[in-house]
Amino acid sequence: VKQADEARVWRVVQAIPRGRVASYGDVAREAGLGRRARFVGQVLARLPPGSDVPWHRVLRADGSLGFPPGSASWERQRALLVAEGVAFRGLRVELARHRWRPSLDALLWGHC
DNA sequence: GTCTTGACTAAGC
């Protein structure tokens, strides 16, 4: 495992604000990892328990979660998101409303 | 060295 890449993934995920979400591909690109979306999934899967990385804010490009619906992990992730005010439309998060846009975020917060 | 497996994605039907 490339420790440096793993750390970059953590950094990016930690930068996702409460109540917002990003796709695996988004995190990969933002971390400078190109198209390695699946690698992001691997990193999150290996995350130690009790980590401060908000892994639940990372989901698939279509807004569905990375787990089979109804599984324990799926329920846990959904509960965490709902607790943050993230709205669901069936089995998917409303990406249009909650998708994290790092560049926009920088524009809105950076120059204030 | 190859083959399989993923918390993936975009495109096509």
Place this chain on the structure above:
DNA sequence: GGCTTAGCCAAGA
């Protein structure tokens, strides 16, 4: 809206 297919790329076996 859904399902399938083909591409993707790092890890492990």
